[in-house]
Amino acid sequence: MAGSFFQSVYDVVAAIPYGKVVSYGDIARAIGYPRRARFVGFAMRACPDHLPWHRVVMSDGSIAGGEFALVREMLLRGENVPFLPDGRVDMKRCRAVIAPEIVKS
DNA sequence: GGACTGACCAACC
DNA sequence: AGGTTGGCCAGTC
Numbered sequence: 001m002a003g004s005f006f007q008s009v010y011d012v013v014a015a016i017p018y019g020k021v022v023s024y025g026d027i028a029r030a031i032g033y034p035r036r037a038r039f040v041g042f043a044m045r046a047c048p049d050h051l052p053w054h055r056v057v058m059s060d061g062s063i064a065g066g067e068f069a070l071v072r073e074m075l076l077r078g079e080n081v082p083f084l085p086d087g088r089v090d091m092k093r094c095r096a097v098i099a100p101e102i103v104k105s
Numbered sequence: 106g107g108a109c110t111g112a113c114c115a116a117c118c
Numbered sequence: 119a120g121g122t123t124g125g126c127c128a129g130t131c
Contacts, residue, residue: 025114035126041112042128064112
């Protein structure tokens with residue numbers, strides 16, 4: 001279903017487990033679009049639903065979203081997500097593995 | 106209806 | 119090792 005690129009993104013984001021995070025590029029690649037990382041963020045900016053968009057960070061662990069970045073960091077800390085002294089998310093330990101069944105063609 | 110923009114990422118210099 | 123550019127597509131003006 002969901003023939004839209006956005007829909008696939010929402011589906012994956014909504015499936016991110018508690019205490020885990022994924023990067024924009026990871027989602028894009030997981031759904032079969034290696035270069036569409038920009039639109040993954042674009043979909044988040046639209047803030048369509050009550051998705052755990054705070055679990056979506058950059059590939060290096062940095063949090064994007066401008067002013068909302070601080071809010072997202074707090075939410076992640078509230079989910080026991082380990083942070084690095086640099087103020088970035090420790091993706092080394094929190095990188096969620098996206099299952100193929102989550103991505104419904 | 107056309108053009109610009111945009112929560113990014115990876116490659117290239 | 120760090121900075122800049124290209125690329126991609128949907129939404130907004």
